[in-house]
Amino acid sequence: MANVVDIQVVPPPLPASWAPPASTGKATAPLVERRLLPAGPAYLAHVKRAVHKLTFEEHDQHAENERKRLEALNGTGVNGEDDLGVGDEEEGDDLLLLDPKEWKKQDHYRVLGLSHLRYKATDEQIKIAHRKKVLKHHPDKKAGVAGDANDDAFFKCIQKAFEVLTNPERRRQFDSVDPYFELLEADVPTPTQLKNAKNLNKFFFETFGPVFEREARFSRKQPVPMLGSYEDSKATVEAFYDFWYNFDSWRSFEYHDKEVNEGSDHRDDKRYTEKKNKAERARRKKEDTARLRDIVDRALAHDPRIKRIKQEEKEAREAKKKNKGGAANGASQKQKEEEERKKKEEEEAKRKEEEEKAARAEAKKAKAAAANAAKKARRQQRAAEGDA
Template sequence: MADVLQLTVVPPPLPKSWSPQPPPAKSLSPLVDRKLIAAGPAYLAHVRRAVHNLSFEEHDKHVEEERKRLQELNGDGVGEDDLGVGEEEESPELSLLDPKEWKKQDHYAVLGLSRLRYRATPAQIKVAHRKKVLKHHPDKKAGVAGDSNDDAFFKCIQKAMDVLTNPEKRRQFDSVDPHYESLEEDVPTATEISKAKDPNRAFFEQFSPVFEREARFSRVQPVPLLGEYSDTKAQVEGFYDFWYNFDSWRSFEYLDKEVNEGSDNRDDKRYTEKKNKTERARRKKEDTARLRGIVDLALSVDPRIKRIKQEEKEARDAKKKGKSSSGPSKAELEEQKKRAEEEAKQKEEADKLAKADAKKAKAAAANAAKKARRAARDQEAPAS
C-alpha cells in the first residue's frame, strides 16, 4: 500500500494595505442548490467498467477492438461507422448517364446502394451521398483530363439524393425499381419443379425468393412467407389466404409522361393527365393479375397440399376403422333400423294378402257346399 504524506498548508499573512471590500449596493441573490450531472468520456468509461465489471486493461482492450472494427468498415481510419454502406465498385455505364434522363437511371446504383436498395435507411442514404459527393464533386475534378462528364454524374448523384430522401418519390421509384423489374420474369414453372431431382426442395428454394421480393409491396406487415414443408394446415391456409387478398401499395406514377416543356396549353395538360391515369390503372391491373398467377402456380405445385390431403385421408380411414372395430356406427344402426322396418312392412302386407286369400277360399268352399246340398234336395224330390 502506498504511503500517504500529509503536508500542512500555511497561508501567507495579509499585506498591511489590505482592507475588506465594502458591501455591494445591491443585495446578493439567494444561494441556489444545483445538481451537477456527471458527463464526459471519462465518466462514460467509468460507467462501462462498472456495468460490465471490467478492469482498466479489459476496457482498453474493448476500446481498441472497436476502433479497429470502425477502421475496417470505413477503410480510411476516420473512426466513424458508415452504417454498413461500404464501398461499391462503380460500373463504367454510370459515368455516361445523362442527368436529363434521370427517370431512366438506377438511383440506388448511383449512390452505391445496389446491395441494400429498398432496405436502405435514411441514415445510410445520407452516408452514401456524402461519400459520392466527396469523390465526384466538380471542384475536386477541376482541371483533371478525362473527367469532362463528371459534372453530369454529380447532377445524377444530386437527383438520386433528391428522390431517395423524399418518402413519396422514393416509394414511386421503389414501385418500378429496374433491378427487381428484371427479376419479375424469373418465376419457376410447374415443369421445372416437377422435373427437379428433389421437387419438394426445389419448390421452396425457387419460390421463396419470389415471395420475398413481392412482400415489400404489402401494406400489411409482417408478411407471411413461404414457410417449410412441415407447416400445419392452418399455416398453409393462412399463407394462401393472405396472398390471395394481398393489399399492395405499389403504384406507377413514376412512369407518367411529362407535359411538354414550355407548353401552357390546358388541353394538353388534361390530355396528358388523363392518359397517365389510364396507364397507371392498366399497369396496376396487370401487376395484380401477375401476382395472382404466381400464387395460383405456387398453390398448384405446393407439396404441402398433397401431404395435407394424404394425412386427412389416413385420418379418415383410421377413424372409420376404429369405429368398425368398436361396434356399428350410428349410420349403420340407422340403416339396420330402416331395413327392419321395411321387412316388417313387407311381412304385414303379405299377411294381409294371405288372410284375404283364405277368406276368399272359405267363401268359395261354403258356396260349393251350399250348391251341393241344393242339388241333393232337387234329386230327392221326384223320388218321393
C-alpha cells in the same frame, strides 16, 4: 572497414551561483512495499509478442491486418466514422457517363452506391452515401483535371438520386418500378421445372421463398407471412394462401408518367396527358395484380404441403371409418347376445307355464277321480244298508 572513434563526454562546469539544497530537517518516510500491476497498451503488446513468439515487425503486421479486417467488416465513413455498412461500390464507366436529363431511366441506388441495400437502405445510410459521393465527385475537386469533363454531369445525377430517395413519396414510386427487381420478376420457377424437379420439397422452398420475400415489400399489411417449411400445419398453410390471395399492395406506377410537352401550357394538353397517364397506371396495376395471382396459383398447385395434408386427412378418415365399423360390429354382437338371452328366457317361461298347466290338469284329474271314488263308495254303502 568502419573506424571507431571514442569521444570523451565532459560535463559542463557548475555555475558559480550553484549551492547544494538545504536540509528540510524532516524525517524520511518509512519504506512501503507496494505491488505493481502491469497494464496499458504497451504491456498488452508485450504479452501478445511473448505468447505468440512474434518479433516487433511481425506484431505490427498482424495489427495492420486486423485493422483492415475490421474496416472491411464494419466499414468506415467520412473521417473514419462508421458508415453503417454503406461501403464503397465500384463505379463503372457506364455509371460515370450517365446523362442527368435521363434521370428517370437511371438506377438511383446504384448512383449513390447503395445497390446492395436498395429499398432496405435507411435515411441515415442514404445521407452517408450521398456525402461520400459529394466528397468524391464535387466539381470543385475535379476542376482543371484532365479526363473529368463529365464529372459535373454525374454530380447532377448524384443530387437527383439524393432528391428522389430522400422524398418518401417519390422514393416509394421509384421502389415500385425499381429496375433491379423488375429484372427479377421473371425469375419464377416454371411448371415444367417444378414437374421435373428431383427433390420437389427442396426445390419448391428454395425457389419460391425468395419470390415471396421480394413481393412482401409491397404489402400494406405487416408483418407478411412467408412461405414457411414443409412441416407447417394446415392452419398455417391456409393462412398463408389466404393472405396472398387477398394481397393489399401499395405498388403504383406514377414514376412512368409522361410529362406534358415542354413549352406547352395549354389546359387541354395537360388534361390529355393526365388521362393517358391514368389509363397507363391502371393497365400496369392490373398486369401486376395478374402477375402476382399467377405466382400464388402456381405455388398452390405445386405445394408439397397440400399433398401431405390431403394424405393425412385421408388416413384420418379411414381410421375413423374403421373405428366406427368396429364399434358397430361390437354393438351388433351385443344386441344378438341380448336377443338370444331374451329368447331363452321366453322359452324357459313358456316351458314352466306348460309344466304348471300340466300339473294343474293332473291335479284336477286326480281330484275328479277322488270325487268319483268317494261317490261310488257312498252308493255301495247305501246299497249294503238296503240289503240288510
